[in-house]
Amino acid sequence: MNDDKLWYRLDNAGKLYSSIISSRATTLFRLSATLTTPIDPVLLQSALESALERFPFFKVQLKQGFFWYYFEGTKQIPKVEEEIYYPCMSLSIKKRGSFPYRVYYFNNRISLELSHSMTDGTGGLKFLYELVKQYLHLKESVPLKRETISNTQLRLETENSFRKFYNKSIPAPRSRSGNVFKLPIQLDKKGYYHIVTGIISVEELKKRAKEYDVSITILLTAVYIQSLLKIQERTSRRKRPIVINVPVNMRSFFETNTMRNFFVSITPTIDARLGEYEFEEIIQEVKIEFSRLLTPKKLKQYIKRSVISEKFLVLRLMPSPIKDIVAPSIYSFFGEGQYTSGLSNLGIVSVPSEMEPFIERVECYPPPSIGNKVKAMLISYKQHVYISFGNLSKDRMLEREFFRNIRELGIEVTIETNDEES
C-alpha cells in the first residue's frame, strides 16, 4: 500500500474546526498523563512510533484541497518535544510538515495536544492510552498483550459515524437563538492561555450528587450555571439566558468504533429573565433537560443538524480559502455566539491494574475559544476529578465563583494553575 495515496475526508465537525483555526483559536485540546517518574524523551519517541503503528489514522497531515481540507497520509514521524509554550498554544497545524497533534513531555508529564479537526476527547484518550501503554512497556517493563488488529477494524476506526447514523428524513431540532449572557472579560495577548485546575474527590462529589439524585455531570453543570447567574447578577443590568454547551459522546448511544469526532452538543439553559433561581431549581431543570435529550431518537436529530450544515450546496461550492474567511464569523455567530460557556465531561479513565501504579493523574484542558473565553473540561481518574478551566483572559471571575460554590456545597477543592510561578 502506498501511503502517499492515502487520504481521509474530514468529518463535519472537523471541516468546521479546520476552517476557523487562528493563532488564538487553535482548536487544540490537551490530554495529559502524569507518571511517577521523570519522562525519558528517547523512550517516549519510540513509544510514539509504536502507537502510530497501532493507529495509522494518526499518521496524517492536514492539507488544503480546493473545496475542503483533508488529511493526507505521510511517512514522516512526529517528534516528541519538551514543553515550552502555554498549553494548547503555538502550533499551526496548517503549516507544511506539521501534524494535527503534538506530544510534549515536562518533568513527569506526557501531554498530547490534539486538534479538534482530527478527533474528539474519546478518540484522543484512546491514542494517549496506547502511547502511555507503550511507554510504560519500555520504561517499566509493564507487559504488553499481543493483539492483532485486522484491516476491518482499522477501517472501522476511521469511519465517519456522523454519516453512518445520518437519516435524511429526520427533522433537525429547532435551533434556539437569541442574545445569551457573555462574560464581561477582555482577551489577553496572543499566545497566552490560562489554566486553573481544581482537584476534587470523586467520593465527595458522588455523595453530594446522590443527595440530589443526579449524576456528577448534572451536579457540576448546575454549579456552573449557578456561578454564571451570580456573575450576571453582579455585572450586568440586563438579564440574559445562560446557555451551556455540553458535548455528548455519541459512542455511548450508537454502536461504533470510530476514532474520529463523534459528538453533538446539547445546551442546558436557564433563562435569568424569568426570575431568581434556587440551586435546587437549577438542578431540576438541568436534570429534566438531560433526560429529555439524551435518547437515541432525539440525538439522531442533532446528528441531522450537524450533517446538513456540511451538505449545504453553497457552502460546498465555496473554495476553501474563502471558507477560511467566512467560517470564523459564521462560527462565532451560529456556534459559540449561542452559548455562554462550555463544560465537557470526558468521563472516567480506568487503566489495567498493572499500569495504574505508574500513572499518578490524568488531566484534560479545553481548546481555547474566542467566543467563549472560558471553558471547562473534566476527567476522573482514580479517586479524583480534575476539572480544568481554560481561559483566554486574565480575569478569573468564573473560576473563582465556581470553586467557591463547590466549597459552599461542602466539598474540598485543591487548586493549581499554570502561571503561578511566572
Added chain:
Amino acid sequence: MAYCPKCGIKVEGDNQPCPLCSFHIPKVNEEREAIVSVRKFPKTANPYPAYLRRVLNRIFIFLSLLVLVAVCLVFYIDYSLNDMFTWSRYSNLSILAGWVVLYFSFGYVQSFYKVIIGIGLDAFVLLFGLDIFNGRLEWFFPLAFPIIAGATVISVSYWSVIRALSVRGFNMIGYFFMAIVILSMWINFFIHNYQNKTNPLNWLIVTILQLLPVLLVMIYVKYGMPERIKQKIARKFHL
C-alpha cells in the same frame, strides 16, 4: 497544604497570593515540613511577538522593493522621453516620502514623539523639494514651513498633555478638538498673511473677538451655571 481564607480552596504552596482571588495566603507550613515543590509547568515562551515582527518585516521589505522598482522605472521613462529628469522628480520625491511614512507605520520607531517629529521632517523635505524643483522657492517659507512646524508642535504638545494629565475616553476627543481649533487658527493666519488680505494685528483682534464669547460660555457652563439648570439640561437631553 494551605487554604485561601476567602475562597476556601486548598493550594500546595503557602505565603503567596490565592490563584483565584489574589488574596494573600499566609504562611502556615513550618520550616521543616516545607514541601519540595516540583515545577508543574515550564517557564513559557511566547512565539507570537517575534512571529508578528517577522511577518511585518517581510511585508515591509516587499513594499520597499516595490518602491525601489517604481522609482527606477519612473526615472527611466522620464529620461528616455525627455533626455533629462523633469516630471519624475516630483513623483519620485512623493513616493519616497510615502515610503518614509510607511517605515514609521510599521512600528520600527517605538516612541510616539519620534514618530511625530520624523513624519514632520519628512513633510518638510517633501514640500521643500516640490517647491524648489520649480526653480525658486515660492510658497515653502511663507506657507509650508510654518504650517508643518505648527502641526508638529501642536501634535507633540497634545500627546504630552494627554499623557501628563492621564486624559481618558471622551475627554481625549475634547482635547483633540481644542488642538484642531488652535491648529486651524494657526493655518488660517498664515494663509491670510500669504494672500496679503489682512495685517496680523487686525487678524488677531478679529479672531479673539470670535473666540471670546465661546470661551466665556464654556467657562460659565463649567463653573458658573446653577445646579438646578444643570439638572434641567441633564433631564431634557440625557441619552
